[in-house]
Amino acid sequence: MYIELLLIILLFIVIIYKIIQSKANKIINLQIGNYIVKVEIVDNIESKTLGLMYRNNLPENNGMFFVFNEPIKAYFWNKNTPLALDIAFIDREGIIIEILKLNPFDETIIQSISNKVYYALELNQGWFAKHNITAGMKIYQK
DSSP: OHHHHHHHHHHHHHHHHHHHHHHSOOEEEEEETTEEEEEEEEOSHHHHHHTTTTOOOOOTTEEEEEEEEEEEOOEEOOTTOOSOEEEEEEOTTSBEEEEEEEOTTOOOOEEOSOSOEEEEEEEETTHHHHTTOOTTOBEEEO
16 A cells, blocks of 8 residues: 555656646757857747746846747837846847847836847846847857
C-alpha cells in the first residue's frame, strides 16, 4: 500500500511538472553583434499580453522576444512592469528598425515607426547602448 501511494504521488508530480513545463516560454539564444542574449519566446496572445509584467528582476543578457505572425505596427507599454527596459523593433530579416525606451510602470503607449515589425526584443534599459547595438544591425538565432 505504501509503495502504491508513493507511485501515485510520483506520477502526480511528473504530470504537474509536464503541465508547468508546457506553459513555460521557450528559451533561445540570439546573437546581436558580438553578444549573445538568452531570451524567452512569446508567441501567443496570453504570453504577449503578460510580457514582463510583475517581474522584479531581469538578469543581464536576458530578455523577452515577441514573435508576430504577420507584419504589424507594434504598440507597447510598461504597465505593471517595475523594470526599465529597451525595446528593439525588428523586421522579417532580423534587422533592427529602431530601439525605444520603456520606463518602469509607464502606461504611455509607444509605437514603432514601421508597420513591418515581425519581432520585438525587450532587454534591460541601456543594454543596447552599452553594447553599441544600433538600428540597422542584424539579430541571429544561435
